[in-house]
Amino acid sequence: MLKTITFACMHxxxxxxxxxxxxxxxxxxxxxxxxxxxxxxxAFYFHEKVWQRVERRKQLQLRPNTPIMQA
Incomplete structure (x- = not known):
């Protein structure tokens, strides 16, 4: 959240x-x-959340037997 607040101030x-x-x-x-x-x-906050989900799914693809957990 701190990253989002500092981004807002800059913006x-x-x-x-x-x-x-x-x-x-x-x-x-x-x-x-x-x-x-x-x-x-x-929008940036939700953009970050989407990319975190994308990165999590990439990690799980490296381990094919691990079930995908929904956030």
Whole structure:
């Protein structure tokens, strides 16, 4: 979860900076910096969970007699 939070902080900063440079508006930059990274952070969390499942299945394929456990 700490990885997700630090990613969110970085993403908020980048989103604000890019939109502010494009528009010159602190209000629009702030709005985009709140909405877009928040949605992206949630998507990132689930993306990580999917990849963890993929990696687990790869490991289990190396051991064909091991049953697949559902998370």
């Amino acid at each position: 908020f900063s980048i989103a604000f900076g890019v939109v502010y440079l494009m528009t010159g508006s602190v209000l629009i930059g702030g709005a985009v910096a709140l909405v877009e990274p928040a949605v992206n952070t949630i």
